[in-house]
Amino acid sequence: MKFSSSYEPGDFESDIYAAWEAAGVFKPTISIFPTDNNSDGHDDREDSSPCYSIVMPPPNANGNLHIGHGLTIALEDSLTRYYRLRGKSTWYIPGADHAGFETWVVYERNLEAKGHTRFEFDRNELYARVWDFVAEQRGNMELQLRALGASCSWDDLTFTLDENVIDRVYTTFEKMWNDGMIYRGEKLVNYCPKHQTAFADIEVEHQDEKGTLWEIEYKLTKDASFVTPETVSREPYEASEESEPHDGGRERTGLKELQNSVSIVVSTTRPETLFGDVAVAVNAEDERYKGLIGKTVHLPLTDRDIPIIADEHADPEYGTGAVKITPAHDFDDFEVGERHNLPRIQVISEDGHMINVPEKYLGLTTMECRKQVLKDLKEQGLLKGEKSINHSVAHCYKCGTVIEPMLKEQWFVDVEKLAKTAIEHLENNEIKFHPENKQKVLINYLKNLKDWNISRQIPWGIAIPMFKKVTEEATDEPDWIFDRRTNLKEIEKGGVKYVRDEDTFDTWFSSGHWPIVCTNWTEENYNPYYPLNVMETGADLLFAWVARMIMMGLYVTGEVPFREVYLHGMVLDAHGKKMSKSKGNVINPMDLVTKYGSDAFRLGIIRGRSAGMNQAFSENSVISGRNLCNKLWNISRLIQSIVDEDEGEGGGPEADAMCSTDHEDLARGGLGAGSEGHAASASSPEKDIPVAYTTNNMGEDWICREINDCLKQVEQSMKNYRFSEAIETLYQTIWDKYADWFLESQKIYRNVPLLKTTLEALLIVIHPFAPFVTEAIWQNLSWTEGFIITQKWPQELKFDPISAQNFESLIGIVSEVRGTLQALPGTNNAKKYALMYDNDSLVEDNSLLIRTLAKVSTINPLNGAPRGLRVALANHELYLDAPEKVVAEYRDSLTEKILAVGRELDSLNARMLNPNYVDKAPAHLVKETRDAIKEKEGLIARLKNQLELI
């Protein structure tokens, strides 16, 4: 196979993915139910388990992937590929989400566009219709996952409405029902009048808005006796003469006589809910109102009287200190109502119109009613004030409609035990969090968790398996029974008829089972893939999802569902702003994949990102990723060309073991170990596999050392989920070390076996992050076999450490020479001035290498007295053969340099002059400081000497 001369990811990425998929390399190698009894690994899975499992947070089945998905996949797939290379049986389980509400909104919009409404169809019909709708749309998302390189086990894809998911959800629900954790309650729920469904607290978006706080006067009744809650009827407004509108000034002579001199003024932002008022609350400590507690006031625009009660909810500092209590339409008032056993009067219907109000207001929308109420109050002189305030208002996160707190019968989960158990396991550190602080945040959240409303009035979801009794005579039977037959509208049991609840589950109730259902966990069998090794998802889902998976996992399996949690932050635009359609700054990951390749995208989005942080992202980082891929491509082409040349010349690959260079005598530094010094001729310690190369010069020893360090650092980084750090290490090793120093040196000294070994190692190590280009190269290289995706993680390389360290000195020399040449006046100095050395074996032995790397034209021994410009090195005698005039022009730079070194020396000396430092600091640091001082002193002396010569 021939390498194309340029890196074109678009030419091979999809073919490579198809080849992997066809070869079945994404599947775990160990099945769930082992045939041998070799898996005894219930404990200590982290290190000893042969299995590694991770699940994909399911993207919307009929949507497209956005940038956050891109990040998720890049992270999860990198982990998956890394542990696969480390030899684990790796199971990355893909998923697709029915996305209950999202999909429903899209579908309902379609329906409306065609002139229909949901209310024309029954639930089963709607479910079937949406199913078809999703089936038509489905597939894009999965293609995009493939384009991103997700090495997930496609046969195991779990859809959130799969039968096994529904089954498991029903089993859990039944267990909870039997355990008494499920109850039906009339509570205030967050209700969107447009979508006509309730939401969990967490699905509501609060926005700060300007609003008006109105002050309304409620007059005390003459007969100020306490009115017990029972005297207020639930349906107080039967159309009657009395509730007809009055003229503003007309004396009310009906039921009540008003004590006009005394009144109480309440503050409200929602005057229209006045009709649902059942009390006025004041603070017991509030001197202004103390005497009024227990008296009654007349509720304006009505013929009702309501009590004045004392409750801590009333804040004397806020408004007038008196607050009207409307338990059916306000969360706080609901609680006040419960404390005082007050009735709940619902005055707003589910579609946002007034009910249970005087006829004049009946059927108005809330806004219309508000206007009318204000107008009427004003006419009666009861509107006492109007202030504009800032307050936060709850909105539907999908359509922006103001959320109406609504009194509804719903299913609730009593979360007390669930939360308590979860907290215990979290405090027991059974789950490791990245970033760490999220553990505390989650515990804090669970400690304050309220009961969980799991009913949703959306047809597209898992039906709640509860049926309500309709046969009135069967009084002994329970009102509600559990039954799995949710495909039926009506069932009969023991002669009693029941109808199914129309509601569906909150999506998080089923999603909470994700690790359980994806891994096919069962009560009967040990499953080596549960708990998951890690749960990776967005930090914004900590409460909504992660918390619920933990509670459900513990409830169902008794074990935490995963050992570690990695939370990524939000991907922001290049300026650190949230991406949004309205701002027009949305970046589509697929566009970047098309433009720069999948690997470039993956490298770009992971780089510079740390756990839990919302961080900026720009195309530049993807370009930089593409450049690295290009570098890899060209490194490989170079090595392949050397291999080809070598095999063409010599007697085949076996001859490689003999060094092909003519410069063997020069290759090792004078300080190299042993006469032959072939450090790497030993065999591998673990298995008796002979290593395939010998090192023949210091650059080769050095690169082996650097690659070993790189391996260790990447392993460490991956263990700690420091992806960005791993990539940084790889960039440096591949680019700055391997390409810029080692390969440059190999243009002189060619060690074909070592080139092969090191290239393989680097390709494997970076494969998790750049899977396509590394596989493409692997397939192009003439000597490699199989797929890179299933290779083994590289072994440590053998090398001679002293020789490796000498190469470090050589790098220092070359860098200093380059810098000096640049700083000299004029251009092309490397060609003009010869480099001379005096009595320096390292330079002498490696003069060819130094000449090549520093790009100087000639390098000679200095014959005679020093001349030209002395290169600023403490331990090497090097001169650039520049004429005096040029050296004189360099004078300023030299002075600058002397001053700089002088400053460093001063600070070092100051440190040594501090007796406490010498006494208390670790000995090796003190020694280092001493050595550094010696070196600086030497250097400064030489530079001063040089300056004098000029």
Add this chain to the structure above:
RNA sequence: GGGGAUUUAGCUCAGUUGGCUAGAGCGUACGAUUCACAUUCGUAAGGUCACAGGUUCAAGCCCUGUAAUCCCCACCA
């Protein structure tokens, strides 16, 4: 009100038990270049580590406080 974070080079970010002269990428400036790569190579400039105290031989890192920015939860009658 409760909780969590952030503040380091022009920009985006590293800097994990405190330890040599605080790093990277991008950007900038200057220079190079016939064959692995201009998606390149080399060199350089650029920092009061938000501020004020404290602990320590030693602080970007630990402690206290202040300021600014951001996120989450609750509340806002």
